[in-house]
Amino acid sequence: MAGADNLHQKRIGTTERESAVSALGIHLSEGRLSLEEYEQRLTNTMDAKTNGQLLAVFTDLPAPHPVLPGVPTLRPPTLRGPSAPPATDDVVYSSKSKIAAGVLQLVPSLGIGRFYTGHVGIGLAQLLLTPVFGIGVLWCWIDGILLIANGGRDRNGLRLRD
Secondary structure, three states, rough: OHHHHHHHHHEOOHHHHHHHHHHHHHHHHHHOOOEEEHHHHHHHHHHHOEEHHHHHOOOOOOOOOOOOOOOOOOOOOOOOOOOOOOOOOOEEEEEEEEEHHHHHHHHHOOHHHHHHHOHHHHHHHHHHHHHHOOOOHHHHOOOOOHHHHHOEEEEOOOOEEE
């Protein structure tokens, strides 16, 4: 038990605070925190000097929690009934195709493949850079080849299907 107390007394730095701020942002976006609660917890996070003070901000919140070196991550127990299916490592794929995305990047060379995958910002950047500098064409070609060879992800983070 003395080892756990010692871990909670270790000082934290910017990386740990940034991890906590990111986790708080997720809780705010998912509706677990009101704006006032978020602001108060954000203040407590920025004022925290030790692992224990930082973890105290998350005592009543489910995962995600900040990643702290040397401190085990709090994970809720997984409850499975007798009829629950076993966990699998199956990958969930997007409805979008990596071949279609890659070809749309290569043929018009205007970032259309990125619009297809839902990455509108990247698509706009490629579209705007194409007539101005011509570098957008090269960017589209490289991006298209990488999409075909390695695949990619859609705007929801799901892998593009083959």
